[in-house]
Amino acid sequence: MNTKEKLIQKLQDKTAKIGILGMGYVGMPLAVVFAEKGFNVLGIDPDARKVETFNKGISYIQDVPTETVARLQKAGKLNMTADFADLAEMDAVSICVPTPLRQTGDPDMSFILSATEQLAKYVHKGMVVVLESTTYPGTTRELLAPMLTEKSGLIVGEDLFICFSPERVDPGREDWTTYNTPKVMGGMTGACAEVATIWYSGAIETVVPVSSPEAAEMAKLLENTFRMINIGMVNELALMCERLGVDVWEVIDAAATKPFGFMKFTPGPGLGGHCIPIDPLYLSWKMKEMNYSAKFIELASEINTNMPRYVVTRLLDALNDRSKTLKGNKVLVLGVAYKPDIDDVRESPALDVIALMKKKGALVEYHDPHIPHIHHEHEGWKMSSIANADLMDKVKAADAVIIITNHTYYDYQAILAAAQFIFDSRNALGKAGKESPKVVRL
Numbered sequence: 216m217n218t219k220e221k222l223i224q225k226l227q228d229k230t231a232k233i234g235i236l237g238m239g240y241v242g243m244p245l246a247v248v249f250a251e252k253g254f255n256v257l258g259i260d261p262d263a264r265k266v267e268t269f270n271k272g273i274s275y276i277q278d279v280p281t282e283t284v285a286r287l288q289k290a291g292k293l294n295m296t297a298d299f300a301d302l303a304e305m306d307a308v309s310i311c312v313p314t315p316l317r318q319t320g321d322p323d324m325s326f327i328l329s330a331t332e333q334l335a336k337y338v339h340k341g342m343v344v345v346l347e348s349t350t351y352p353g354t355t356r357e358l359l360a361p362m363l364t365e366k367s368g369l370i371v372g373e374d375l376f377i378c379f380s381p382e383r384v385d386p387g388r389e390d391w392t393t394y395n396t397p398k399v400m401g402g403m404t405g406a407c408a409e410v411a412t413i414w415y416s417g418a419i420e421t422v423v424p425v426s427s428p429e430a431a432e433m434a435k436l437l438e439n440t441f442r443m444i445n446i447g448m449v450n451e452l453a454l455m456c457e458r459l460g461v462d463v464w465e466v467i468d469a470a471a472t473k474p475f476g477f478m479k480f481t482p483g484p485g486l487g488g489h490c491i492p493i494d495p496l497y498l499s500w501k502m503k504e505m506n507y508s509a510k511f512i513e514l515a516s517e518i519n520t521n522m523p524r525y526v527v528t529r530l531l532d533a534l535n536d537r538s539k540t541l542k543g544n545k546v547l548v549l550g551v552a553y554k555p556d557i558d559d560v561r562e563s564p565a566l567d568v569i570a571l572m573k574k575k576g577a578l579v580e581y582h583d584p585h586i587p588h589i590h591h592e593h594e595g596w597k598m599s600s601i602a603n604a605d606l607m608d609k610v611k612a613a614d615a616v617i618i619i620t621n622h623t624y625y626d627y628q629a630i631l632a633a634a635q636f637i638f639d640s641r642n643a644l645g646k647a648g649k650e651s652p653k654v655v656r657l
């Protein structure tokens with residue numbers, strides 16, 4: 216049997232050793248899915264605290280129950296280490312490291328680079344490597360493969376098998392999981408795709424091979440650019456409807472009655488999260504490198520980035536109509552997570568809205584049942600959520616309540632009754648909000 220056949224054999228009889236490089240909200244669920252299906256899995260992560268917590272049998276990832284970690288550890292199927300040298304023993308490695316943006320707005324490739332540098336020390340004949348981190352088209356072929364082959368002399372498609380397979384993890388979601396969400400797989404060669412498809416098919420319900428890593432890299436970017444642009448479009452619709460004196464929420468609900476050819480998006484105070492505001496900028500950056508301007512992405516990014524300022528301007532106007540100012544008045548922000556019912560505040564527009572209101576002299580407090588503390592890194596201030604027990608008193612006392620994230624935790628009827636004035640940026644109050652003289656909606 217040749218190298219490929221021997222590796223396929225190990226993957227099929229699950230004697231292959233699996234390494235998951237980067238045990239975050241993508242890597243940990245992936246490690247669990249492979250371990251649940253009988254693979255021997257080793258999570259590798261440089262964060263010693265993560266490793267320590269994990270090795271106590273405790274999960275630090277919201278979507279992975281602690282009992283799952285403890286059970287798989289006890290079964291000897293899932294372990295974790297901070298020692299990259301263990302990569303030398305691996306037959307198959309998935310790289311699941313962050314791909315954020317730098318302050319400049321350019322891609323921050325440092326995590327992929329450092330992970331690949333480590334892997335390059337231990338890569339060997341008969342290994343398959345799958346990059347899962349969202350990145351610009353060309354990363355796998357132009358950056359990862361050369362780093363893994365230049366020194367080792369391994370031949371891609373014969374000794375070493377390299378693919379790109381975009382992660383599609385939506386933290387907190389229970390209907391679509393790592394196991395049942397179809398997984399696109401783009402191989403550097405046919406043999407690479409064959410090996411990785413056999414590997415992933417041993418644990419994931421549907422694997423969808425495509426012709427190249429670029430096709431897989433671009434498919435992921437299409438998925439999230441699609442959302443970012445449509446959210447930008449519906450945010451601009453809100454600006455237009457306000458000028459026209461038309462209720463944007465009614466317009467969207469009416470359009471959404473179309474049973475085909477339409478997908479509902481709703482306006483809001485901006486674009487948060489670790490995917491949607493970021494992934495499309497990896498594509499526009501790459502296109503800029505190729506002297507092409509990705510116009511839709513740049514326009515949508517401009518509109519979405521401006522939404523916090525638009526919300527504060529609308530709030531100022533609404534208070535002015537009530538002979539009130541922001542300056543010196545108490546504003547209570549409800550919800551700072553980047554989307555409802557999660558505990559993630561990354562890129563949340565709430566922080567920009569709060570920063571703008573602070574600058575205007577407002578006395579701002581916030582409540583979020585999922586986010587006890589926030590920290591505006593750029594401006595340096597920190598805040599803590601008011602206690603749940605104080606919520607209604609604070610609603611009553613506020614000159615303005617502004618709903619930024621419409622958590623299901625809130626009793627919106629009670630809030631509407633108790634508040635003096637509400638700016639509702641999410642239409643959380645619905646029809647009652649539309650009809651109330653003390654509510655202004657985005």
Ligand code: SAJ
Binds near residue numbers: 488491555
């Ligand atoms: N948002 C709007 N209006 C909308 C939808 C979203 O303003 O109509 C805002 C949200 O409030 C949030 C941001 O956009 O601040 C992103 O929201 P999202 O619903 O796209 O949630 P994410 O960032 O968690 O996106 C993830 C993505 N999953 C992956 O990348 C694997 C995305 O592809 C999923 O479609 C999305 O979850 C989902 O559907 O929940």
